Amino acid sequence: MSNLKERWNQVELENFTGPLDLLLQMIKDKQVSILEINLLELSNQYLEYIKKIADKDIELASEYLVMAAYFLELKSKFLIPKEEVLVDGDYEEDQRKELLNRLLEYHKIKEVTEFFKEQQIESLKGLSKAKSIIKITRIDDEKLPLAPNNINLDKFSKIFLRAIEKSKFRTVETNILTTTEVSPEEIANEIKKHLIKHSIDKIKLEDLIEQKDFSLRMLVATFMAVLDLASKKLINIFQEGDDIIVENISKGE
Amino acid sequence: MNFKKQMAIVEGLFFVNGDEGTSIEDIKLILEINDEKKIVEVINALIEKYQKDDSCGLEIQNFAKTKYRMITKKENVEFYTKLSNIKTETKLSTASIETLSIIAYKGPITRAAVENIRGVNCDAIFYKLKTRNLITNVGKSDEVGKPSLYKVTDSFLKYFNLKSLDDLPKIEDESKNEKDIFGR
Numbered sequence: 001m002s003n004l005k006e007r008w009n010q011v012e013l014e015n016f017t018g019p020l021d022l023l024l025q026m027i028k029d030k031q032v033s034i035l036e037i038n039l040l041e042l043s044n045q046y047l048e049y050i051k052k053i054a055d056k057d058i059e060l061a062s063e064y065l066v067m068a069a070y071f072l073e074l075k076s077k078f079l080i081p082k083e084e085v086l087v088d089g090d091y092e093e094d095q096r097k098e099l100l101n102r103l104l105e106y107h108k109i110k111e112v113t114e115f116f117k118e119q120q121i122e123s124l125k126g127l128s129k130a131k132s133i134i135k136i137t138r139i140d141d142e143k144l145p146l147a148p149n150n151i152n153l154d155k156f157s158k159i160f161l162r163a164i165e166k167s168k169f170r171t172v173e174t175n176i177l178t179t180t181e182v183s184p185e186e187i188a189n190e191i192k193k194h195l196i197k198h199s200i201d202k203i204k205l206e207d208l209i210e211q212k213d214f215s216l217r218m219l220v221a222t223f224m225a226v227l228d229l230a231s232k233k234l235i236n237i238f239q240e241g242d243d244i245i246v247e248n249i250s251k252g253e
Numbered sequence: 254m255n256f257k258k259q260m261a262i263v264e265g266l267f268f269v270n271g272d273e274g275t276s277i278e279d280i281k282l283i284l285e286i287n288d289e290k291k292i293v294e295v296i297n298a299l300i301e302k303y304q305k306d307d308s309c310g311l312e313i314q315n316f317a318k319t320k321y322r323m324i325t326k327k328e329n330v331e332f333y334t335k336l337s338n339i340k341t342e343t344k345l346s347t348a349s350i351e352t353l354s355i356i357a358y359k360g361p362i363t364r365a366a367v368e369n370i371r372g373v374n375c376d377a378i379f380y381k382l383k384t385r386n387l388i389t390n391v392g393k394s395d396e397v398g399k400p401s402l403y404k405v406t407d408s409f410l411k412y413f414n415l416k417s418l419d420d421l422p423k424i425e426d427e428s429k430n431e432k433d434i435f436g437r
Contacts, residue, residue: 017348018373067372105370108424109355115422116350116413123414124344126314126324127333129271 020106023067070099152239159206159244187225192234195248205237205244259284259295260302267299267313267323274320274411296321317407318417352378353387353405357421360404361391379403387412 047068191208194200209222226246229235236247266283267275280292300313310329314322325333345353352375355367368375382388386408393399410417 017351018371020372102370102372106372109351109358109370112354112358112422112424113347113350116354117347119413119415120344120350122327123412125327125330126312126414127330128322128324129268131271131273132269134269 020067020103021110024103024107024110155239155242156205156244162206184221184224184228187221188228191222191225191229192250195235195246196250200248202245202247205246208246254284256295256298259286260299263292263295264299264323267321270322272322274316274322274407276321277319314411314414315416316414317410320407320411322411348373349378349382353382353409356382356388356403357405357409357418358424360388361394361402362404363394363396363400363402365400 195203205226208226209219226235226237230237234248234250236249238245238247262284263275263280266280270279277289277292277296280296281287281289284292284295286292296313300315303309303312310326311323312326314324316322351371352367355370356362359366359370364375364379367379379388383390386406388403388409389406390401391404392402394402405418409415415421
């Protein structure tokens with residue numbers, strides 16, 4: 001036993017892929033049947049390792065801690081006097097079976113990992129080259145199902161960022177959470193009305209975002225609404241220098 | 254077009270498509286031949302030619318049943334690794350391989366089911382395997398919460414040099430396994 005313990009102390013947990021891996025190795029090394037395992041002793045060994053690695057990697061340790069807790073639970077169940085659990089007489093056996101099944105299942109996988117490791121080594125010996133680029137498929141603008149892209153997307157996103165920055169200064173109550181639901185449809189309608197009401201033909205996207213309540217809180221919805229209106233050909237979006245212009249092309253329905 | 258010409262075109266196609274691999278479908282398109290048997294004949298003639306020719310540094314790897322890839326002959330790898338600019342793929346960790354083998358044998362499978370077998374959280378590993386395109390999401394399970402189901406990809410087969418999942422070693426039956434672990 002002392003020999004084993006010594007050996008185990010040299011074992012680095014990083015060598016194991018998980019608590020079941022370690023458990024399997026423990027059982028193999030002890031050369032005992034799982035049905036004879038002293039669960040308390042096993043739990044204690046586990047806890048020792050956990051103490052050792054907890055400083056290094058708390059997340060890793062937690063996985064092993066869960067397993068140790070599982071052993072302790074199992075053990076405590078076994079300690080309950082038989083008479084009192086007669087109604088649930090098979091429980092102990094079931095628990096052992098469950099652990100056994102998990103171990104068997106895991107062991108099966110462990111057995112084939114060697115195959116994958118060998119295949120990996122073999123396969124990495126054959127080097128290949130990246131696919132050659134022959135031509136870049138170009139689709140004529142007319143054939144594209146989308147409107148021609150006349151907007152620089154980087155600039156587009158910068159405008160939105162700028163709008164966010166601006167609204168930050170304007171809004172004092174940024175830490176108040178409101179849960180008003182906004183739908184892009186509603187906003188799209190509002191934008192439409194707004195454009196018609198003020199007979200706006202062209203407006204900078206930036207300015208539009210800052211109008212009314214189209215800002216920050218509803219930024220995503222506003223963004224989608226603008227895109228939605230564009231896809232319905234009610235507005236046109238294009239770039240002019242550093243600005244994105246929204247053009248009202250609806251016939252004032 | 255005669256057979257030799259077809260071989261030459263397919264050889265060139267293997268070169269052009271490189272790492273991505275060439276499928277029989279690709280060759281059908283390029284050669285304008287619909288007969289799969291004829292195409293397989295052309296490919297096999299090429300594979301044989303490469304094998305026979307000792308002065309040839311290339312070979313054709315067949316993976317995922319109907320896909321092919323031109324690679325350097327494996328026995329020469331030591332020479333190429335002398336080059337400092339060779340970007341060798343990072344080998345998969347044991348944990349990744351364990352996770353992959355579970356998905357290969359049991360897929361489509363949920364992450365929770367894999368975690369149950371391994372006894373460890375596999376979040377990060379799943380992310381890595383997805384990024385490397387070794388596993389892919391193939392829909393939702395009917396279980397509570399509709400978790401995603403995963404299976405291995407053609408890239409997985411390419412990576413491990415497998416024609417199909419039928420090439421995986423059979424998992425031994427349980428009774429024999431039991432003896433193996435616990436009978437020592």
